[in-house]
Amino acid sequence: MTLNKFNLPDVGEGLTEAEIVSWKVKPGDAVAINDVLCEIETAKSLVELPSPFAGTVTELLVPEGVTIDVGTAIISVSDAVSGDPTPADVPAPATPVQPLYGKLPAHDADTSGGAPAGGPLVGSGPKADAVKRRPRKTAPAAAVSRNSPEVEPVQPHSLAEVSGPQEAGPVQDETVDTRPTLGGTITGLVNRVLAKPPVRKIARDLGIDLADVVATGSRGEVTREDLVSYQAQRDAELDKADGFWGTAGKPQDQRIEKIPVKGVRKATARAMVESAFAAPHVSIFVDVDASRTMEFVKRLKASRDFEGIKVSPLLILAKAVIWAAARNPSVNATWVDNAGGTDTAEIHVKHYMNLGIAAATPRGLMVPNIKDAQDLSLKELAVALNNLATTARAGKTQPAEMQGGTLTITNIGALGIDTGTPIINPGEVAIVAFGTIKQKPWVLDGEVIPRWITTLGGSFDHRVVDGDLSARFMADVAAILEEPALLLD
Secondary structure (H helix, E strand, O other), rough: OOOOEEOOOOOOOOOOOOEEEEEEOOOOOOEOOOOOOOOEEEOOOEEEEOOOOOEEEEEEEEOOOEEEEEOOOEEEEEOOOOOOOOOOOOOOOOOOOOOOOOOOOOOOOOOOOOOOOOOEEOEOOOOOHHHOOOOOOOOOOHHOOOOOOEEEEEEEOOOOOOOOOOOOOOOOOOOOOOOOHHHHOOOOOOOOOOOOOHHHHHHHHHHHOHHHHOOOOOOOEOHHHHHHHHHHHHHHHHHHOOOOOOOOOOOHHOOOOOOOOOOHHHHHHHHHHHHHHHHHHEEEEEEEOHHHHHHHHHHHHOOOOHOOOOOHHHHHHHHHHHHHHHHHHOOEEEEEEEOOOOEEEEEEEEOOOEEEEEEEEEEEEEOOOOOOOHHHHHHHHHHHHHHHHHHHHHOOHHHHHHOOOOOOEOOHHHHHOOOOOOOOOOOEEEEEOOOEEEEEEEEOHHHHHHEEEEEEEEEEOOOOOOOOOHHHHHHHHHHHHHHHHHHHO
């Protein structure tokens, strides 16, 4: 019998340590090559480690929750499988099985069997004020099980789809005063939320605004499962809030929760500090009339070419950023300090776009990127954004998917935020913050009318992107949101 020890590999580029998050095997289990042994958290992401050996697990050498250096032995596997003849009866193989590392196989990011395991991609989930609505009532048990083939439109959609900013503000239904408002004078700019009558009733009973719920139905309708998922998230937020302050009268020094900073959060904190103090940031903002973008998104959703693909204004913004970067190439670059420091520094302008999309997860901020986004059609870019969202929410983003980014979008609009001053992702020189889209009074041709307005915020490395260039870039991005037909030029 040969005893093989498996050392923690470097699953990224230059990673030095990782935490054993959970073991998927125990001593005595039979494993085959490529069977998942454990999950580890690196400074980049959560990664599954497949076995490079076939045999029987003899010992787990590192407990869960412990951070270890690359090269440390984590598990031992014998080449005898449980139930096989004893080693004395079977000659040892002439050549031992060789490990697979270092290249890890790709992991399946399918989450169709259930709700995504990870945190939300920025741009998904309930709005910031979602837990402050009407008092929740208990839904009849029978109501959740009823179904109906009819799908009918209800209140205006708030664009709370994965990766999309949402329209802020209350949404009308049968229980709300429906007298005409200023916003009601604009018609056809926003989709209607689709939901079956039983789903609408359950939402009313629970005090849920359907416009706050991420729709996953095949035709974009809100399903019973969507309501269950939304309610579970809302209940979790309320439950945490109820018990947050702890026991009254308990000494304050005993009511301090200590959270270790490690893994993704540790790497993000280090990178953000380095970026904030190494790159001189300058930020600018622009208000944009996105009404035509909203109309365009509506047409795409109704198009047969985009059937089954989730479409949101983020798709148009992503295309706008790619278009504007081609017109202002220095925003898609890197500042490189050579051995001589600033005196011999270089600006590397990238003639390709690896478009990063900031994603919030329980393990911290991740920025996976879409490789060669400039080569993708609008439909291909929509599919790539959906895949990125699914993978990030499932916690399956791989280190390679977060390396080599050239320019980043952070979508804070779905959280009800107008704009912000984001910190540039290390290795890049520009980042764009996408604010919420909501109706505001707007002067158009000398008249004040309601329009769908958003605010873009951009931060730039002033060593590479000066005020003039940053203004021209942001103006180009805004031009596309105001008139998406420019993309057809």
